[in-house]
Amino acid sequence: MKVETLIGNLPDGWVYSTLGEVCRAGGGDIQTGPFGSQLHKSDYVPVGIPSVMPQNIGDNRICEDGIARIKPLDANRLTRYCVQPGDIVYSRRGDVEKRALVREPESGWLCGTGCLRVRLGKRGPDPRYTSFYLGHPSVREWIVRHAHGATMPNLNTSILSACPFVVPPPADQEAIASILSALDDKIELNRQTNATLEAMARALFKDWFVDFGPTRAKAEGRAPYLAPHLWELFPDALDDEDKPLGWEISTIGQEVQVIGGSTPSTKEPAFWGGCINWATPKDLSSLQTPVLLETARTITESGMEKISSGLLPIGSVLLSSRAPIGYLAVSEIPVAINQGFIAMVCQKRLSNLFVWLWTGENMEAILQKANGSTFQEISKSNFRPLPVVIASNTLHKAFDSIASPLYIKLAQNEQESRTLAQTRDLLLPKLMSGEIRLREAERVVEAVL
Known part of the structure; x- marks a missing residue:
């Protein structure tokens, strides 16, 4: 060869x-x-x-x-x-x-x-x-x-x-490795930062809406651990259902639009290769950060007409509903989906960030509602009745004001990592073939870091 x-x-x-x-x-x-x-x-x-x-x-x-x-x-x-x-x-x-x-x-x-x-x-x-x-x-x-x-x-x-x-000669090996490693290391740093940001958002959600930490602290006479303007938003006691006084229990199906998807015929070339993103659970399986920026396959307008759920807006929360259940992401692109998803469009009382964190926190309950002989699947009809605790509108807005900057930074880091990976993958073959000189490659890397 x-x-x-x-x-x-x-x-x-x-x-x-x-x-x-x-x-x-x-x-x-x-x-x-x-x-x-x-x-x-x-x-x-x-x-x-x-x-x-x-x-x-x-x-x-x-x-x-x-x-x-x-x-x-x-x-x-x-x-x-x-x-x-x-x-x-x-x-x-x-x-x-x-x-x-x-x-x-x-x-x-x-x-x-x-x-x-x-x-x-x-x-x-x-x-x-x-x-x-x-x-x-x-x-x-x-x-x-x-x-x-x-x-x-x-x-x-x-x-x-x-x-x-x-x-290559040892000096060229070292130079190529150093140039590409600079990009790889920044991608890894972004991943670690995003893991911290996601953990912070999850911890905040769990304290406020799962453990009811501020309300329990108030009821027990403990010292405030939030800023005064936030602390005053929480009730002083729990009710008979062990939730903060005045909060209500709803269902996720009442609070968001729960949508499924489908697959246009793969035997019809006219449906495929267009400019519309079309997601399958596999697109979420490799995500290290729960942000969807692209899909492996695309469909045409003709293909889109075969999907009754249509094009989902940016900010939709995607949950893989089978094989396996549990891949989770917020879509940062308009996207159509296949039948392996439950999608949640959040245009009512609950923000998509709340719903994203709620879904992750309730994964065990979701899995318990799954059924199927060949593989486990959570249906939309079994998903919609899952309970969700609703606080005051003011408190939800306060939560979003804290969680939103965390998510925005997380999404920005993921977009930057995608750009860095594209730069790395562009430079890689050019460096290996000698098509681009090392100094030129260094300048390209300096421009994106």
Whole structure:
């Protein structure tokens, strides 16, 4: 295979090889994680050694949220599967082109079942450069094309070892890695900031509308912990239903417009590829921040006519209603949806921020209302009667005045991260092929950071 079929002609001094060859030359290897027979359900515990599964492989980073953990004793017998800084972890099935670079805090974790570990070795190429190279669109496409299985792609050590690999001189590796890492690091900082902002909004909602913290504090004679103008908005006692006096119980179906969606015929090309965003739960599955900015597929005006719920406005709250239930986001784009959603259009007493946080807080109650033999689904008719406690209009406005800036900043960070990721993905192939000089790339990065 000619090199130019993957990333174009090589600059002077760059060497063509394979991933397996550079790993062996560097003293590393490509290894499969433990198989299911080596780990049993009883080996997994709430607190233990993290084990990286396919669902934990994000955009060149390991996502710790929901990561599986195993007993330290079991981890000790599986030390050959440990990961160390500089390793790269792949999923063996499904989204096989996704990879994650192991960083310092992840040292000592396990490469879990369903994953592959690439170890470059001490004499191997720069791990950051390697991971970015493996994110090149042509390289990702090569991996997907060579994976086995039409329905569910499967990756193995032989396929990954044969993956074409380009080795620039060490100085170029370091420069490319540094330029792209500056963008990646800012994206990660935004993610961490957004996690904090979301936690703050959830904590505020829970205190005011779930725990009724200010009212309980007043009833018990405790000192105020909010500003005086906020403190005075809360009742002084709880009623017989254990909610603040004067607050009412309504249903979510009375307070928001609950909408479902549908799918235009996939056999009709005239319905697809237009300029209208069309969402499926998969569009929410990879979101690290609950903000929808784009969809993988679009439909035409003709396709839109086949969806009775029409185009939902910006600010609609989207909840995946099946396979699985629970993906949640606020749409920052006008969007049509498929049948895998419950959408909430908030044009009455409750803001979309309140509804977003209410939905997340009530996920257990939502799951209890689900049914289905093949897969669990929450229907609109089962969703609408779920109770929601309504405070005074003044208090709701006060809540929105605090929560809104948190959400706005969160959405701005997510939009910035999208721009940074687009810049990174634009620069990546140009740097790998030598089409753009390093100094030019540095100027592009400086302009967006």
